[in-house]
Amino acid sequence: xxxxxxxxxxxxxxxxxxxxPAPVGFTATTGFVEPRQVASDMGDLAxxxxxxxxxxxxxxxxxxxGGNFFDIVVTAGGxxxxxxxxxxxxxxxxxxxxxxxCGPVIEDPHRSWLIWLVxxxxxxxxxxxxxxxxxGRPHHVALPPMTATEPPGPYWLRxxxxxxxxxxxxxxxxxxxxxxxxxxxxxxxxxxxxxxx
Numbered sequence: 001x002x003x004x005x006x007x008x009x010x011x012x013x014x015x016x017x018x019x020x021p022a023p024v025g026f027t028a029t030t031g032f033v034e035p036r037q038v039a040s041d042m043g044d045l046a047x048x049x050x051x052x053x054x055x056x057x058x059x060x061x062x063x064x065x066g067g068n069f070f071d072i073v074v075t076a077g078g079x080x081x082x083x084x085x086x087x088x089x090x091x092x093x094x095x096x097x098x099x100x101x102c103g104p105v106i107e108d109p110h111r112s113w114l115i116w117l118v119x120x121x122x123x124x125x126x127x128x129x130x131x132x133x134x135x136g137r138p139h140h141v142a143l144p145p146m147t148a149t150e151p152p153g154p155y156w157l158r159x160x161x162x163x164x165x166x167x168x169x170x171x172x173x174x175x176x177x178x179x180x181x182x183x184x185x186x187x188x189x190x191x192x193x194x195x196x197x
Contacts, residue, residue, distance in 0.1 A: 066137035070165055071122040074184055075132045077112040081180035084171070085114070085157065091170050100158055103166035106144060107157040113184060114157065115141065116166045126168065131175045133183050134168075 065071050075081050085102055093101035106115040123136030148155040 061143040062140050063143060064137065065135055065139045065141060066120050066123070068120060070117040070120055071134060071136035072141055073116040073118050073122070073126070073132050073134045073166070073168065073171060075114050075116070075175060076180045076182055076184070077107060077109070077114050078180055080178040081114045084174040084178045084180065087174055087178075088166065088170065089158075092164060092167070102158040103164045104156065104160040105158040105166065106154055107151075108154045109151050110153070111184070114180075116171060117160070118166050118168045118171065122168045126172075129172065129175060129183070131179050131181050131183050132172075133185075 063069060075084075085105060088102040089100055092103060093099075104117040106117075107113070108115065118134070120136065123134045126134035142154075143160070144154045144156060146156070146160065149159070
């Protein structure tokens with residue numbers, strides 16, 4: 001049989017009586033999986049999936065830093081920090097991007113902080129900096145809802161996109177150039193990060 005040859009068709013008899021369909025039955029099963037039977041990393045995965053679903057439903061999301069997501073660099077807000085964001089827009093802009101091409105940045109206007117989302121593992125390589133603090137594991141961060149794009153409260157100064165984070169080397173150079181300050185203290189920062197929203 002060639003690929004273009006028609007398949008044989010069954011002749012239909014008009015007005016033919018068809019038997020009634022058989023009832024469909026589903027067997028309900030009750031199963032319970034003990035928590036110790038679940039792989040150790042599945043609980044973490046389930047918690048992260050629930051958190052991401054909550055973020056899509058416009059809820060605040062608390063997410064652990066590091067792992068496969070991101071670390072953060074926290075700087076002071078203000079004119080110098082905004083200038084760094086604008087320059088980063090140009091650095092990260094590709095041909096079809098909008099003007100706000102910078103990777104994700106959260107502004108916390110209450111504390112006058114910018115929280116830059118950088119690749120995971122950045123905190124392990126980040127040398128101390130006068131104008132910024134970089135955190136990863138074991139800290140958590142509260143992300144504002146995806147629709148929060150202006151005050152009041154923490155909001156996305158630059159949106160969270162699936163295709164980019166802020167490049168830490170370029171960010172560090174911009175922080176040296178624009179010198180936003182003062183940088184938050186690590187102990188204070190670590191204690192309030194999960195409650196910024």
